[in-house]
Amino acid sequence: MTQLSPEPSTLDANTSPHSPNGRVSPHAIAGPLSSFVARHLGPDAGDTKAMLKALGYSSLDELIEATVPATIRFQQPLKLPQGWSEAAALEHLKGIAAQNQVWRSYLGLGYANTLTPAVIQRNVLENPGWYTQYTPYQPEIAQGRLEALLNFQTLVTDLTGMEIANASLLDEGTAAAEAMTLAFNARKQKDAKTFWVSAACHPQTIDVVKTRAQPLGIEVVVADHRQFNFETPVFGVLLQYPASDGAIYDYEEFVALAHAAKALVTVAADLLSLTLLRPPGEFDADIVVGSTQRFGVPLGYGGPHAAYFATRNTFARKLPGRLVGVSKDTYGNPALRLTLQTREQHIRRDAATSNICTAQVLLAIMASMYAVYHGPEGLRAIAARIHHHTQTLANALVAAGYTLATEPVFDTLRVTVGDAQADILTRAKAHRINLRALDGETLVVALDETVTDPDLQDLITVFTGNPPTHPPSHSSTPPLPHSLRRTTPYLTHPTFHRYHSETEMLRYLHRLQNRDLSLATAMIPLGSCTMKLNATAEMVPITWPEFGQIHPFAPAEQTGGYRQLFADLENWLSEITGFDGVSLQPNAGAQGEYTGLLVIREYHRQRGDTHRNICLIPQSAHGTNPASAVMAGMQVVAVTCDEEGNIDLADLRAKAEKHSANLAALMVTYPSTHGVFEAGIAEICAIVHDHGGQVYMDGANMNAQVGLCRPADFGADVCHLNLHKTFCIPHGGGGPGVGPIGVKAHLVPYLPGHGLVAGVGGHQGIGAVTSAPWGSASILPISWMYIAMMGSAGLQRATEVAILNANYIAQRLTGHYDILYTGQNGRVAHECILDLRPFKKSADIGVEDVAKRLIDYGFHPPTMSWPVAGTLMVEPTESESKAELDRFCDAMIAIREEIRSIETGQSDRDHNPLKHAPHTAADLVADWNRPYSREQAVFPTPFTRSAKFWPAVNRIDQAYGDRNLICSCVGMEAYSES
Known part of the structure; x- marks a missing residue:
């Protein structure tokens, strides 16, 4: 394994004075408050002690012992880096990035270099107001x-x-x-x-x-x-x-x-x-x-x-x-x-x-803003310039005696070069240019918007062997046949015509950002979604050209830095999970599920067990689980849960026995979807194995396991990891995500390969599951930085604090709300479920009313009605401070009192702050004939007076849009009934 720091770590190691290259780093010599771990965790030592006292424990160790089953505890430090300072980790990663060579790649294949407008890079890609939003x-x-x-x-x-x-x-x-x-x-x-x-x-x-x-x-x-x-x-x-x-x-x-x-x-x-x-x-x-x-x-x-x-x-x-x-x-x-x-x-x-x-989503926003910024005329000008350059190069190559394909082209040329190919590629290498060999005597050249006249001169030199004596002769009208030319208008909506100056674009982006609640605004306590800190130091490397400007099919000798990054992450994730092999190819959590099931399917197929197609899935599972199983060619059989929310072992045994001959897999989430550590997880895995099946573990809740237990150790055969949850890649408003899978040794041969790149996946690997060999490679540095800066002890402490924060919220809200499920000793894992169902009968208040009212208090609502209808699932993560947790709990308690006011008849059942939530700034100046005050509506706490987040609209009619489907921005104002 490629370990950067093989020694076992302690928490004190996170302030190690040594940088990874062995030199003393001045940035690392400081007290504990300067360590990255302390910056990542929300509660400080005093807060942690107070929260533990409220729970009745004297230490985090006591809480963890009461929460995580002893039978699955991992009892030794993870073999990971010691936990470097931000400066030391960035220094080391910069050295890794330097191993990548940024050449001019004219390889095409659906990928092209591009010019990211600086106003979009700074104000979208690098802006936590955009990249920390949730779906x-x-x-x-x-x-x-x-x-x-x-x-x-x-x-x-x-x-x-x-x-x-x-x-x-x-x-x-x-x-x-x-x-x-x-x-x-x-x-x-x-x-x-x-x-x-x-x-x-x-x-x-x-x-x-x-x-x-x-x-x-x-x-x-x-x-x-x-x-x-x-x-x-x-x-x-x-x-x-x-x-x-x-x-x-x-x-x-x-x-x-x-x-x-x-x-x-x-x-x-x-x-x-x-x-x-x-x-x-x-x-x-x-x-x-x-x-x-x-x-x-x-x-x-x-x-x-x-x-x-x-x-x-x-x-x-x-x-x-x-x-x-x-x-x-x-x-x-x-x-x-x-x-x-x-x-x-x-x-x-x-x-x-x-x-x-x-x-x-984040990348779709960038693309949409690129179109808004340039407008239809600007986009056409960019395309025309690329086409113009392509025709200019074509003319020069024809003049040099080369044969080109006869079909019209946009930006890509197919050039027959015969036995000159080797010499051309040698000259290309000398100019740090990548060309694509289609066969032994044909090259493909794909141009893009970054190409300049000097680039064209270099390309002509590469093909002819001699620098052109004068600038390339530019062609006139692009020779597209009339039958292929576009004649219809596009992007006629005013949005694509208004924001072409940087001032206007900046204001437009800022105006839209202000309509969204992100982690820059408040805690986003979404159960199962792990909206934790995306630290700035983790985000910095993704815009380095050594990572950003590399073509996915650039030669391996130019991508040594990426290969080192992949090796580090694969080894670290293997150590964290206990698995023997990792594939980084899946670029979403649900795709990781699908990939894991395909690997299981291939394992059975190679053993001659092609009839094994039954996948057991608990009724509480993520919706992606059964969907992924069907896509993988499996038949879903549901397994019931008991009254405590755990998998019903009797029903599991019965289903496993009934389908023993055809059992392919069990999909299980751990800790459970209900937010508890099921004590019987090892037995659950054993039951499936006894009947010839494999255990797929959904790693959505891995944030409650890192450093405390490892899926491979208690029986999982394959597990996907949401790097956009546990390992700090931001959600980006609904993507990007990364969903690598870890597998045990017997499944390593079947990890996904790739048809264009050798050495990817197992020797009997399934086919590619994404277009690129390593999926969303450019955001993997985020997780690399997180693990490198946290270190073994820091990662474990993060897990412990995530569990502490969730239990603190559950404790504070007990007596105001019923906590639906708890594990051993009455503890939850990293999230808890608040049961709101009784309020529907007592006050005609549903889960949506409470969720929308939370917006008035300045919070993003928790996960609604999943995994149980009429509930809220709350996950605070380890990154939130006690002050923020208390502010959330105070809001939930205040909302409970508002519900009580309805129950006692003090507030009207139809016209109350919950039924009309959320309230907007427009409500302050509108005619007001409600039986509660404007102040109660929009400023329910002192905090909201000083830091109010205003929703842009009132509660949205969820059914109207389905009945009147409009999915483009043409004439949006025409659909207003006001």
Whole structure:
């Protein structure tokens, strides 16, 4: 294992005076208050002592002994770094980053270098007001990012010529796979099980599509669209526009033939090219997918990047991922929300058509703002300049005697170079330029918006061997055939015409940011979502060019820093979990689930147990669990929970016995979805193993385990980890996420590989599950920094404090609310469930009323009605101080008293602060005829008087937007009834 500091750590080691290279670091010689651990943890020593006293314990050790079953405790220090200072960790990581070589990559394959406008980089990507937001399930306090996502959807629908688009997906390959699944589920010929893919598609997309097709029994056929006929039943086809080698084909006739054969047509399109090219919607495509990476989002060695998915209104209820729609609030004012949520995995569970949970919201916002900043004319100018440069290079290469493909192109040239290829690649290396070899005598060159005239001169020199004697001769009008040219307008909404100066853009971003509650505003106590500190020192490296400007298919010799980073993280995560191997490829938690199940499936298949397809899942499981199992080709069998919320062991035994011959896996969350350490977890795993199954552990609640227990030690065979939860990658308003999996030794051979990069995954690995070999590589430095600065003892202390904070909240709220489930000794794990169901009968107050009232107190509501309807699940994390916990508890107690006032008849059952929450600034100046004061409505505590967060809209009508589906920002004001 690659260990940077193999010695066992103690908490004092977090103030070690030595930097990783052995030199004394002046930044590390200081008292404990300067250590990163102390900065990461909310409660200080005095707060910790007071909280423990309130719980009846004299030390954290006593609390942990009372909470975590002794049978699963990990009794030795983790073999991790000692816990460096911020400066020392950044210094070391800078040295690792220096091993990456930033070359000019003209490799294409759907990835292009781009210029991120500084106003967007500073005010979105580097701004905690944007990157620390959670998924906008509370739309009244998420109107800013919802507007940005509506802009994104409008950008996509306008450029593709389609009717509806979602708010982003993970990457282009998985978006294409989602399109295949939609086409399969919507097929008119039920005997059709063939998905046809053009050989001109990006190879990594083909790889991902094949991986996703196999467990569903879909046959993928890859061939040349110019020679394909529809004699065999085909339910769907996938085309690339422009093709991977740069050719632009007129697909109109082919699409008509596909439709005649009752097949749905998906087009994977370069979104920027559609400012010049005829949009797929105009040649009758059914689905259009692709990446928005080149809209200002760095290459980042493959991610994170926001994919897009656009289709017809006919398929709105089958659309994967999240969808932003226009609704209205209490007063009829336009308001945005996630719409048609009943189609999502967390509602439909095993009936879901997708397990999409984490999208790429932060990156979608960047892409949308890139379009807003440049506007339609600016985007077209960028595309035209790229096309102009491409034609200029083409003219020079033809003049030099090379043969180019005859099809029209946008930004990519296919050049036949014959036996000159080796010399060309040698010269390219001397100029630090990467070119793509398509075969032994053909090279591909893909240009982008960063290319300048000197870059063109270097490229001509690389191909000819001689520097040009004069600047390249620029072509005139780009030679696109009229049938391929775009003639329709796009981005006509005023938003794309207003904010082209930096002053206006800055104010627009700031205005939207102020409509969203983030961790920069207050605690976000969402159960199971772990909204912990995303420290600034952790975030700094993601904008370093050594990480951000690397193409995902750059040669291995140029990416030594990334390889070291991956090795460190894989080893550290293996040590933390006890597993023997780790794959960093899955770029979302739900995708980690899916990947883990595919690995289990392949394990059974290689052993000849292809009949093992039963997956046992507790009724309390995340909605992604059953959805992932179905996508992996498994049949879901539910296991009941007992009155304490634990897995019913008797029912588990009975189901495992009944399905013993066909049992593939159990999916279990630990600590449980109900927020307790189930004492029987080892027995649960043993039952499954006794019947030939594998145990998949959902790692959503790993924040309660790190340093205290390890999943592999108590029986799990595979576990996904949410790096955007436990390991500090920020949620970004609903993405990015990273969901690597750890596996035991017998599953290591089946870890996912990649068709374009050797040495990824196991020697019998499943196919790629993401487009890039290491998923969202550019945000892995965040987790590297977190682990390096916390160290072994710091990580354990973080877990202990997370448990302390949750139990402190449960203790303070006991007597005001019922705590629904507790574990041994009456303790909860890292989260607790507040039962609000009695108030529906006593005061006609539901969970939504309490949640919206919390907004008036300045808090993001906890998780609503999951895993139990009518409850709130609260997770404070270790990063929140006692003062913030007390402020939250005081708010919840005050709300309980407001409910009591209704119960006793002092407050009106229909007109009270809860029923009308949240209250906006507009309520202060509106006509007021309510039986409670404006002050009680908007300033319920002294804190809210000094630091008020104002929701942008009143309570939103959740059903109106579903009945009146509007998912673009065209004429939004027309939908107001005020």
